Amino acid sequence: MAEEVRVPDVTSMGTLGPAGGRKSSQDDIRCCKGEEELLNLEDEVFNPNMTSFKHENVEDLYELLEKLGSGHFGEVKRCREKSSGTFYAGKFIKTRKCKGSRLGLDREQVEREVFILQQLEHPNIMKLHDVFASRAEMVLILELIRGGELFDFIAEKEALSEEEAIEFLEQILRGVAYMHSRHIAHFDLKPENIMLLEKDTPHHKVKIIDFGLAQKIEDGAVFKSLCGTPQYIAPEVINYEPLGSPTDMW
Ligand SMILES: Nc1ncnc2c1ncn2[C@@H]1O[C@H](COP(=O)(O)OP(=O)(O)O)[C@@H](O)[C@H]1O
Numbered sequence: 001m002a003e004e005v006r007v008p009d010v011t012s013m014g015t016l017g018p019a020g021g022r023k024s025s026q027d028d029i030r031c032c033k034g035e036e037e038l039l040n041l042e043d044e045v046f047n048p049n050m051t052s053f054k055h056e057n058v059e060d061l062y063e064l065l066e067k068l069g070s071g072h073f074g075e076v077k078r079c080r081e082k083s084s085g086t087f088y089a090g091k092f093i094k095t096r097k098c099k100g101s102r103l104g105l106d107r108e109q110v111e112r113e114v115f116i117l118q119q120l121e122h123p124n125i126m127k128l129h130d131v132f133a134s135r136a137e138m139v140l141i142l143e144l145i146r147g148g149e150l151f152d153f154i155a156e157k158e159a160l161s162e163e164e165a166i167e168f169l170e171q172i173l174r175g176v177a178y179m180h181s182r183h184i185a186h187f188d189l190k191p192e193n194i195m196l197l198e199k200d201t202p203h204h205k206v207k208i209i210d211f212g213l214a215q216k217i218e219d220g221a222v223f224k225s226l227c228g229t230p231q232y233i234a235p236e237v238i239n240y241e242p243l244g245s246p247t248d249m250w
């Protein structure tokens with residue numbers, strides 16, 4: 001596994017791109033604004049854009065099961081909704097308690113991930129089911145995708161057949177075309193962020209996950225960032241030039 005390298009997002013002074021290589025590590029170097037500012041949870045409760053955030057304990061409503069994955073934010077665990085018995089993937093994201101803190105993601109970054117997922121409804125894009133927010137953590141309850149990452153699937157097989165490659169690419173491009181039609185760019189498309197619905201099936205269905213770096217690209221607005229995964233990063237990111245949907249096609 002390649003060692004992870006993180007690239008700070010200079011546009012938000014505190015957000016970070018996911019790592020290079022495969023998985024994120026916990027000990028990132030973070031850029032922070034100096035001053036410490038305490039969070040005002042009341043502001044979040046009454047934020048009109050975030051009405052769907054629940055403030056109770058996630059474990060009151062979901063049974064937490066085994067770990068499915070981990071990243072720079074925390075962990076993804078399988079979980080079971082107590083009321084329906086349905087299984088989901090819970091993405092547990094540690095958030096910064098104060099602006100100067102080195103630990104955790106900015107809450108705005110997670111809110112953006114939620115806001116973007118709420119706008120997407122497509123068979124090749126993972127769905128968001130529920131969101132919880134507490135002072136130190138946010139939990140995204142996501143559609144459970146059971147077949148593992150495309151990265152592991154390719155690594156195990158060493159090579160895909162042409163038919164398989166076409167099957168995967170067609171679905172990925174459908175998902176990407178849909179999000180681009182909604183003016184959303186993912187900015188971290190890679191085999192680790194594409195998952196198989198089921199592993200052992202003749203025709204694979206795939207879904208795009210991880211909207212942690214995704215952005216709504218507003219018409220006429222210039223968006224620049226140094227976020228991404230070094231092995232897959234587009235030249236315009238390195239050159240700190242305006243980014244948009246073409247950046248996803250690199
Ligand atoms: N909906 C899901 N179903 C199953 N596993 C998931 C799901 N979402 C994420 N994972 C697993 O957790 C890993 C980390 O989640 P991801 O959202 O990609 O976070 P990061 O921003 O750290 O890359 C994924 O690579 C995948 O293995």
Ligand SMILES: [Mg+2]
Nearest residue numbers: 018192193210
């Ligand atoms: Mg990821």
